[in-house]
Amino acid sequence: MKFTVPIGPQHPALKEPISLRMTLEGEVIRDADIRLGYNHRGLEKLAEEKTWLQNIYVTERICGICSHSHATCYTQGVEKLMEIEPPKRGIYLRFLVAELERVHSHLLWLGVAGHEAGFDTFFMYTWRDREVVMDILEMVSGNRVHYAINTLGGVRRDIDDLQKKKILDSLDFLRRRSEFYFKIGANEPSFVARIAGVGRLSKEDALALCAVGPTARASDISQDVRKDDPYGMYAEVPFEVATATSCDVLGRVVVRVKELMQSYNIIEFLLKNLPDGPVAVRAPRRAKPNEVVSRYEAPRGENIHYIKSNGTDKPERLKVRAPTLANYPATVVMLRNGFIADIPLIFAAIDPCICCAERAVVLVDGRSGEEKIVLMSELRKQAHERWKKAPLKKDAVWPF
Amino acid sequence: MRIAAFLPEILRHLFKKPATVDYPFQKLExxxxxxxxxxxxxxxxxxxRACVRDCPAEAIDILTVNEADKKFKMVIHNDRCIHCAQCVESCPTAPKALEMDHLFEIAAFSRWDLKKEWEYVKAQVKPKAAAGTPSAEAKS
Structure with a gap:
């Protein structure tokens, strides 16, 4: 006998609104259905109303955790459109913040993974260590979450020697802690037993379903935009793409800890080889009619921005493909044949960011299960018709 | 493999001070x-009006009080402000007319309490040192 259990859109296991419908046989998940559209904010439309410069702050607010990813992806796209080249120091500083953001995002995720696996001590420790990175980011950019360090043609702030030294000192601490967590992973049998073999995603499936980021890399696919299609200064930075072969949640933990180590090395390289010079060049207010696709390796995977300009000071179209959206099809496969108790762990393992991924409105017919995409005007028409046919409510009272 | 590898770390933390501060009484700098x-x-x-043009949240208004006296009023709607400091970046004057303060406890009971207003007379535009001739500089 099969049951369908809806989880969400509001559920304690999920931090953000998303609806999962699980078809169950006893404790085993036979099929999963992910339904989106609970967190749609119309940011792409908003971007068409704002100037190129204002849109940096709009794209930054697509997501809180990968705010710099979206802003950088957008900025480097617009810089291509405007045909300006940021100075080298500006690029180094921009991607210094990007790598610091990757460190903070991965530390946050490690904590969440520990929490979902019932290892709350781990959660407390990683989140305490994450504060070190947050403090660095606050010192460098002036804020903890929305760094706002990007501008068209470079970055807005420079760093001095004192800040450089502070970052390097903090890096030592973080590196020590991450090595400790890596050791814990190998030595703590209860934690490893909980996450090993959970949420299997074979290499073939990951390739076929276009998984991105650490989810793909944990399935032994060496795929990283920083390596495959280097942007910024990544072509001259030595680093390795972290992969794991176990294809499960354990692999995703290992990949993220390894990536932390790589990020520390990159940060150190950037600070030690920081070139002198200006941090930004002047950007024009308009861009010639053209279109561009900008790729960026966000902490969660490949982030894509498509930007079209029409010669004015506003974009004609901005399309955002957040990494979480690319990982949803793979999540369905991961959930299949797993247990109910593994849902939060598997779902957390793709590091879902719902607010990044909400881009379309899809209506679901509750009775027939039909789905369709509707326009706002259509919805309004339907509402009017329904209201006309509805009987007059006689017992309705004014609530005061 | 070792049972309870995390235990020594946990025991060590029993004797450490908390990582958090006692917030309302003690504040972080x-x-x-x-x-x-x-x-x-x-x-x-x-x-x-460079700040008005560039503010992504449309939080700054400059109103004309009296055109003849060059009197203006700037309103900053802090309920809309996203604290990006783009206005400070866009401000062209030599010591910046707009600046960011260091306050972070800015909650209020009403969004209208967050509105800030300044009424002032427009400042003279100083000629740039490079562009201005010595006589022009002497006048200013």
Missing amino acids: VPKDFRGTPFLHPELCIVC
């Missing part, structure tokens, strides 16, 4: 470049 809330030095503003 913000870094010197912290982006708080924008405020205006009214004597420096030349009413170029």
Whole structure:
């Protein structure tokens, strides 16, 4: 006998609104259905109303955790459109913040993974260590979450020697802690037993379903935009793409800890080889009619921005493909044949960011299960018709 | 493999001070470049409206009080402000007319309490040192 259990859109296991419908046989998940559209904010439309410069702050607010990813992806796209080249120091500083953001995002995720696996001590420790990175980011950019360090043609702030030294000192601490967590992973049998073999995603499936980021890399696919299609200064930075072969949640933990180590090395390289010079060049207010696709390796995977300009000071179209959206099809496969108790762990393992991924409105017919995409005007028409046919409510009272 | 590899770490933390601070009584210091809330030095503003144009949240208004006396009023709607400091970046005057403060406890009971206003007379645009001739500089 099969049951369908809806989880969400509001559920304690999920931090953000998303609806999962699980078809169950006893404790085993036979099929999963992910339904989106609970967190749609119309940011792409908003971007068409704002100037190129204002849109940096709009794209930054697509997501809180990968705010710099979206802003950088957008900025480097617009810089291509405007045909300006940021100075080298500006690029180094921009991607210094990007790598610091990757460190903070991965530390946050490690904590969440520990929490979902019932290892709350781990959660407390990683989140305490994450504060070190947050403090660095606050010192460098002036804020903890929305760094706002990007501008068209470079970055807005420079760093001095004192800040450089502070970052390097903090890096030592973080590196020590991450090595400790890596050791814990190998030595703590209860934690490893909980996450090993959970949420299997074979290499073939990951390739076929276009998984991105650490989810793909944990399935032994060496795929990283920083390596495959280097942007910024990544072509001259030595680093390795972290992969794991176990294809499960354990692999995703290992990949993220390894990536932390790589990020520390990159940060150190950037600070030690920081070139002198200006941090930004002047950007024009308009861009010639053209279109561009900008790729960026966000902490969660490949982030894509498509930007079209029409010669004015506003974009004609901005399309955002957040990494979480690319990982949803793979999540369905991961959930299949797993247990109910593994849902939060598997779902957390793709590091879902719902607010990044909400881009379309899809209506679901509750009775027939039909789905369709509707326009706002259509919805309004339907509402009017329904209201006309509805009987007059006689017992309705004014609530005061 | 070792049972309870985390245990020594946990025991060590029993004797450590908490990582958090006792917030309302003890406050963390913000870094010197912290982006708080924008405020205006009214004597420096030349009413170029660059901040109004570039503010992504449309939080700044410059209203004309009296055209003849060159009297203007700047309103910063802090309920809309996203604290990006783009207004400070866009401000063209030499000591910046707009600046960010270091306050982070800016909650209020009503959004209208967050509105800040300055009424002022437009400042004279000083000629640039490179562009201006010595006589022009002497006049200013």
